[in-house]
Amino acid sequence: GISALCINPSLCCCAFAITKENGAELARDARIIFEKLGPTYVKLGQMMSVRPDVLPQSALDELAILQ
Numbered sequence: 001g002i003s004a005l006c007i008n009p010s011l012c013c014c015a016f017a018i019t020k021e022n023g024a025e026l027a028r029d030a031r032i033i034f035e036k037l038g039p040t041y042v043k044l045g046q047m048m049s050v051r052p053d054v055l056p057q058s059a060l061d062e063l064a065i066l067q
Contacts (some may be wrong), residue, residue: 027062
């Protein structure tokens, strides 16, 4: 899981390397953290869930749960 909480969500993708091996787990952890942080972060997750130019498909699929 993610042991650190990103204060600046725009840095989350840069702070953790997303690979095929850990992509699904990292995406799930990010979604759970966004949910815990509240409605502003859920909205951020929703916006990111439709950005295939920014995130890999595993992250898009997981963040789509926030829709």
